[in-house]
Amino acid sequence: MPPKVFVSYASEDKQRFVLQFATELRANGVEAWLDRWEILPGDSLVEKLFNEGLKNADAVIVVVSSTSVVKPWVKAELDTATVNRITKQVKIIPVVIDSCEIPESLKSLLWVRIHNLQSYVDELHQILSAIFEVRTKPPIGDPPSYVKERQISGLQQSDCALFRALYDHWINAGREVLSVNEASELVPSLGKDQFLDSSEILEEKGYVRITHLSGSGSRGIGILRPSLNGFMVYMRAYNPGFEDEARRVAMMILNHGLMNARTIAEETGLNLFVVGKILEWFASSRWLKLSATIGSVHIVSISPSLKRQYQ
Known part of the structure; x- marks a missing residue:
């Protein structure tokens, strides 16, 4: 049975992106639920959207644009999706198509940012991998x-x-x-x-x-x-929140594009020494490359492996 995915969006984004995007999802084995295809004249909007579309969804794709972030319907759908995520582990996948303020409830999630609305093959594959829970992890070896x-x-x-x-x-x-x-x-x-x-x-x-x-x-x-x-x-022995701290650093790099250890420390509130060592760990794992100067550590490049590790 194909996964059912509810697509939340602003009507202004329908023609320029959403219709083609949802069509490509369906072509790749995803039952994309779009109001245009599911709601007929005379149907109850509330009944269809919340009791049929959102209630039965395995995942919710939120198309984030400069228009959608201020739409009350999108906010209501996002609020419902957030509750479902907490109560029954429904995956929420933010797809960002504009440069705009990200809703607070989505800031802790890994986004997929689409820069070219006419060509987004790599981003589509990333979204499909998230929907189908495909994780390209190396095999687990013996513990040290x-x-x-x-x-x-x-x-x-x-x-x-x-x-x-x-x-x-x-x-x-x-x-x-x-x-x-x-x-x-x-x-x-x-x-x-x-x-x-x-x-x-x-x-x-x-x-x-x-x-x-x-x-x-x-x-x-x-x-x-x-x-x-x-x-x-030391961190794994004495700091039970270490993996969460490492994830926060990764999100600052992947979602916000921060490339400096001091800036990441200021934004996360984490200790600068800890941030520097986490970046060193990422570099030793070949997830990114660093350049260090006196008193400063900069990220030179980021490997797709970092995104896959924290997807």
Whole structure:
């Protein structure tokens, strides 16, 4: 049985986009519900729209244009679709065809933006993939060794105490460079030898980076810095909302076109250090490319893989 999709739009957009778009949906196996095709003279608009069209829909496509965002009928349909999304997991797919203010209820969703209303093959495929729940994910491999055992594998209690204290400091201070003396003061309960042992264990695990200085009386340890591996382990162990934070960063890039770490941090309210490390993670996954200068991280290019990861 083909998926049923209700198309919400402003009448002004019917000829320039909606009719052809809905026709292409039907040609690709989607039962697109359009008022022009479903409502006949004498039919009740409310009965047809809300009790037949929206009520039975598997998904709702909201055509967002400079006209539709101010239409009361579109707002009423969107309100109903939002309730259905909460109560029975109906997918809402915003399709943006103009440069306009996005309704508040759609801002947390991934949009499909169509720049050319006469040619949108790639965007149509993206919409169809969302309707049919087609996800092009790579196969799941074995989990890394550090998550197979305890919360943080291979670390003793003293190691965990130092590990958490280091990353708490780096995140709150926003400064990655930490001298050995500053680091030792973060966990005063650790003796000198215990602190040095834990520091070297964390370096061996790839959880911190250490710059060794000749002549240092602390086994040559001079400067401690965070690593991407250590940051990811820390966030997944101690921050249950990390995946949601990463998604918020991705949405700022994909939906709003933000390309600077500081701007993303300001818009999301997230810590700048955290945003920078999330972008570094995205880059290490080849979802985007970065350019870093002193005090600033910029996004140079974005791979379609980032969109597919958070679709």
